[in-house]
Structure formats: structure tokens, C-alpha cells
Amino acid sequence: MMKQVIIYTDGACSGNPGPGGWGCVLMYGNRQKECSGGQDNTTNNRMEVTAAIEALKRLKESCIVDLYTDSAYLCNAIEKRWLDNWQRNGWRTANKNAVENQDLWKELIELLQIHQVRFHKVKGHADNEFNNRCDKLARDATQQIISQRKA
Numbered sequence: 842m843m844k845q846v847i848i849y850t851d852g853a854c855s856g857n858p859g860p861g862g863w864g865c866v867l868m869y870g871n872r873q874k875e876c877s878g879g880q881d882n883t884t885n886n887r888m889e890v891t892a893a894i895e896a897l898k899r900l901k902e903s904c905i906v907d908l909y910t911d912s913a914y915l916c917n918a919i920e921k922r923w924l925d926n927w928q929r930n931g932w933r934t935a936n937k938n939a940v941e942n943q944d945l946w947k948e949l950i951e952l953l954q955i956h957q958v959r960f961h962k963v964k965g966h967a968d969n970e971f972n973n974r975c976d977k978l979a980r981d982a983t984q985q986i987i988s989q990r991k992a
Contacts, residue, residue, distance in 0.1 A: 843957070844869060848896045848908045850915075851965075851975035852888025853983050860986035861885065863892035864978025866971050867899060874899070875974070879982035881990070886914045888979065890945040897952040906958040911965030911972055919960045924950065 847868040854861035862879035876895060880888070889912035897906070910916060918924045927933070927940045928950075934940055952958075963972050 844904045846904045846906045849971040849975045850892035850910050851979045853979035854885040861888040862979040862982025863888045864975040865896035877978040877982040879986040909961045916962040
């Protein structure tokens with residue numbers, strides 16, 4: 842029987858592009874784990890996808906996952922099958938432009954082959970305590986990058 846895990850993720854960026862951070866909360870049974878990180882020159886969308894990747898990479902075995910995010914970019918790529926279309930079209934958008942963040946999408950695809958993931962869109966900066974916690978983790982990670990720049 843596969844374990845059922847709940848994951849919340851969020852990304853943040855100070856400037857777009859600029860220093861950014863990601864945060865995630867993983868929950869299994871009564872256990873909870875928080876993770877975060879950041880990058881110096883990135884975008885909000887990259888941090889949103891990175892948060893999902895980093896959360897899924899922390900699972901030690903194949904799991905059934907409910908992943909909650911406030912990122913329409915991430916949810917739409919999965920739910921509206923943009924990801925499938927991009928792959929079928931040689932990593933081109935409907936406008937024939939190169940898909941942005943291909944490296945991250947390809948990494949996410951590999952993880953989606955290991956885990957059964959259902960994506961759920963939540964309203965950002967609202968009353969969801971776990972989304973708000975991820976937002977704080979992502980913003981704190983962004984601030985760490987900014988502080989390192991100044992050091």
C-alpha cells in the first residue's frame with residue numbers, strides 16, 4: 842500500500858528576475874517536515890516549480906501525493922495538459938516559442954513517473970495556514986540570498 846502524503850509549496854522572488862526562494866511543507870500521518878532554499882538570479886515561476894520538485898525529491902519511496910500550490914503556472918501546466926502539449930510539440934508553446942524552464946519541467950516529469958500526484962490550486966496569501974507557512978519559508982529564503990549578496 843502506497844503512503845499518502847500532503848505537500849504544500851510556494852515560491853517567491855524579489856524582482857523578476859532577481860533573488861528568489863522556495864518553501865514546502867510535507868505531511869505524512871502526524872509527521873510534518875519543512876524545507877526551503879533559494880537562488881540568486883531566478884524568477885517567481887522557476888521558484889514555484891522548484892518548490893514542487895524539491896518536495897517530491899524528499900519522498901523516500903513512491904507515494905500518492907496531494908500537492909497544494911498557489912501557482913496557476915504550475916497547476917495549469919499539469920491540469921490543462923500544457924506539459925503534454927509542450928513535449929508533443931518539441932518543447933514549443935502554442936506560439937512556437939521555446940518553453941521556458943524546460944530543465945525544471947523535465948525534472949518534474951521524472952518525479953511524476955515515480956509518484957501519483959494530484960495538483961490542487963489554492964488561493965495565495967489567504968487563510969490557508971500551510972500555504973502561508975510556505976510563503977514565509979520562500980520569502981525568508983529569498984531574504985537569505987539578498988543578505989548573502991550584501992556580505
